[in-house]
Amino acid sequence: MRFTPFRAAALTLLLSLFAVQANANLTTDLDTLVADLDLISTDLNAITIQNGTACTDLGTLNTSIEDYIVSLETVTAQLAAPLSLTTEDLISLDALSNRVLSMASGSSTLSWDLLSIENTYDLVEYRAALSAMLRLSDDIGTMADRILEMADRILVMADNIGLMADRILITQQLQSSNVALTQAAILVTQQNMVALSDSLSSIGYNLSLGLLNEETQLLATNMANTVLTETNMASELATLELNTTAVLNQTVSLYTLAMQNSQSASHYINGDTLTLLGDLSSIHKALAVSLETYANAVNALAPVTDNIILSDATVAMLRLAQDIGIMSDRIMEMSDKIIVMADNIGAMSGRIVDTQNIQQINIELTQSSVLTAQNVTITVIKNMGL
DSSP states (O other): OOOOHHHHHHHHHHHHHHHHHHHHHHHHHHHHHHHHHHHHHHHHHHOOTTSTTHHHHHHHHHHHHHHHHHHHHHHHHHOOSOBOOOHHHHHHHHHHHHHHHHHHHHHHHHHHHHHHTTTTSOHHHHHHHHHHHHHHHHHHHHHHHHHHHHHHHHHHHBSOTTTTHHHHHHHHHHHHHHHHHHHHHHHHHHHHHHHHOOEEEGGGGHHHHHHHHHHHHHHHHHHHHOOOOTTTHHHHHHHHHHHHHHHHHHHHHHHHHHHHHHTTOEEEOOHHHHHHHHHHHHHHHHHHHHHHHHHHHHHHHGGGSOHHHHHHHHHHHHHHHHHHHHHHHHHHHHHHHHHHTBTTTTTTHHHHHHHHHHHHHHHHHHHHHHHHHHHHHHHHHHHTTO
8 A cells, every 4th residue: 555645744644643642641640649559668668566456457468559550551551552652751650660669668667667676566457467468568569560560561562762861771770770670679588587477386285285184084984983972072072172273283284385386477277176176165064064963963962961071062163163164165275266367267168167066156155054053062062151
């Protein structure tokens, strides 16, 4: 097809007008991107880890950055040649690169702040902050990549590279340097977060849980085989109460260890741990059932029992009820903490649900029996004027 002089001139004018319009849109888009990134950067600088809203603030910031990344991709997708770059466009690209570097450095600073308060945060909030910080570093890295991709595409489409060569070279050198520094800052952030998210295998508790199960089962067997009479109820219950206190101390010791570990590390759940925790809650239910049986026996024998023996027996009953209730609660708390902070909760979800269902049923029955035993014992105390 041959162009006439008129057609050639018209085409040249059309392309010129298109280039002017494309350049105007690009300049506006870049100005908008810089302004929006300034706002996001300000939000990042305002976040304080010591603030109780840090997790929420980080979550909101991450959402803003992800929305911003979509805007970057949209601008890049709409780029069309020819583009005539201006100094203002290159200044905007420099500004975007500098802002991202600043944000990467800011995230690195926040990660150090998080390191400094690892022993004071609630673990649930702490783990949420770790997750948000890792997400932040990943999003900043993605944003840096998208800005670099957009800049490269703009330069490739530019039709005045020769005129802007020196200025373009400065921009490219700045971006290259900033990308390297951004990646280094992001790496520091991620290394800090990994250092804080060490996992402990719950298998480390299995030996102690196994021994605790044996001791608790022995106590349950003794309680089930003990028959109270009007003459032995005080001595038998006192002996059982001493044994129960010993098992309670063992339970609290294990609970305390798990809670201390949870302040600095998450847990990787071992299947045997779940089995042992479920079995332990079943034994607690058996203890509470025996306790309820004792309460009913004491109530039935009260009229024919010496008041001194009866008084000692009711005191022992209330202590037994308290100790068994605390044992059950501590194991449930330990179980919940390990499960909530588990790194492999997805892989173990079926086992976890089964264990929690067993524990939930058992603790409801345990609490019911303990409460019944306490109520019956208090009624005995009231009725017998003890």
